Amino acid sequence: MYLFLALLLDWYVGDPERIWKRITHPIVIIGNFIGFLDRQLNNPDLAVAANRQRGVVALGILLAVALGTGYLIANMLDQLGFVGGALEIVLVAVFLAQKSLADHVAFVASSIRSDGIEAGRAAVSQIVGRNTDELDEPGVCRAAIESLAENFSDGVVAPAFWYALFGLPGLIAYKAVNTADSMIGHKNSKYESFGRATALFDDWVNWPAARISAGLISIASAVRHGWTFGKKALSQTMQTAGTHRSPNAGWPEAAMAASLGISLGGPRSYGETSAAEPYLNAGARQQLTISDIDRALEIFGISCVSLWTVVAVFAFV
Helix, strand or coil, X not given: CHHHHHHHHHHHHCCCHXXXXXXXXXHHHHHHHHHHHHHHHCCCCCCHHHHHHHHHHHHHHHHHHHHHHHHHHXXXXXCCHHHHHHHHHHHHHHXXXXXHHHHHHHXXXXXXXXXXXXXXXXXXXXXXXXXXCCCCHHHHHHHHHHXXXXXXXXXXXXXXXHHHHHHHHXXXXXXXXXXXXXXXXXXXXXXXXXXXXXXHHHHHHHHHHHHHHHHHHHHHHHHHHCHHHHHHHHHHHHHHHHHCCCCCCHHHHHHHHHHHCECEECCEEECCEEECCCEECCCCECCCCHHHHHHHHHHHHHHHHHHHHHHHHHHHC
């Protein structure tokens, strides 16, 4: 029941900036600890094997601290009865990202509408890691929709999944690993060896949620366009998701592409590196528009409601 209520709270309240301007967000605390481990243990000048071992140690410390913290908080809240339950709902909601994700993606569309493509590039640069300086309008729209799909998996479904299985320890440990992957899981000279264990572990913990997310998006497609269309979208997803460079991100992105009848993926650049990635749902329309962001947000909303429904069934039946 706590998870169901937390999902509703996050959807309607999200992360109010006025609160996090006064107190430190838990993700910031986690990030600061990861930065400390990075400074203390990462040494790119060491042999690859030695620095990989240091990365394993860093991951082990991070998991131990996250699991221990989650256990201590859960135990403390258990002692507070009803008040503790209410606080746990709020804490779980803090680690979910439905409203904040939808708001950020909607802001990309509204920025293009009101201030043009430069504003759209600036808005989408806040939610993607690729270069956005030279993206045209279809490129900005594609980046926003891909971010919406991928983050539905690792920002909503995955934390909900691990909380449902292991409570606060599972939730906090997942968020710690996912945050670490975004900080040190890069394939560059500084992190390729040290961050390897974290990147691989992040792939593992996101594996279930990526497939669940694709299923939820396909359900949303069926709700929006009919059972036959949703079934076809799921079939296309299963055929094309594996072509993505990521073992997980391709699933929700392929499902979103199939649900909207568009192509996602394709070539892009990260810093000084270019990636000639294949298109998902290749052959479908590639010239995306702002209205495609609007439709993606609609699918996202229905997908979230589908998740609530699944959680409610397990919680109340």
